[in-house]
Amino acid sequence: MEGLTDLTLAEGEVIHLRVECTNCHLAPEGTMTLDPTEEIALNGSRGSAHLVFRCKDCRHENSATLVGGINRYLDAQAGSWAPMIELDCRGLEPVGFKPIGTWIAKGADSGTSFTEIDLEEGEWMDYDEKTGEAVSALEFQSKVERC
Numbered sequence: 001m002e003g004l005t006d007l008t009l010a011e012g013e014v015i016h017l018r019v020e021c022t023n024c025h026l027a028p029e030g031t032m033t034l035d036p037t038e039e040i041a042l043n044g045s046r047g048s049a050h051l052v053f054r055c056k057d058c059r060h061e062n063s064a065t066l067v068g069g070i071n072r073y074l075d076a077q078a079g080s081w082a083p084m085i086e087l088d089c090r091g092l093e094p095v096g097f098k099p100i101g102t103w104i105a106k107g108a109d110s111g112t113s114f115t116e117i118d119l120e121e122g123e124w125m126d127y128d129e130k131t132g133e134a135v136s137a138l139e140f141q142s143k144v145e146r147c
């Protein structure tokens, strides 16, 4: 990441995850979405979660809850791993994250706001008019870690 800071998903966007059922290890194709602003009630008064996934194979109701919000990726972290989200998972394991949707960031020195960042291809480039320099988010990668 060059010339940017505070990279994060734009407000109103949802988190796209690939998940696997920890009971039978079925991993549905494609991604499931998690809306940070919406909790879904679980069956049998077991509370609520941000993502509910009933496994088509073993029929278990699995869920994930976002702990805290979505973090911002800072310029000081450029080139290194930093936690973007933390999930409390029951019966499912996230196996991948897809940067689908609009991202936002600020110019690291200029504070210029960039509100239309697209990371689906893994890279994004623009020009900061206040500094006259190129800004970019390249080689976007993600991984899932147990905590």
Ligand SMILES: [Zn+2]
Residues within 6 Å of the ligand: 021, 022, 023, 024, 025, 026, 055, 056, 057, 058, 059, 060
């Ligand atoms: Zn299952």
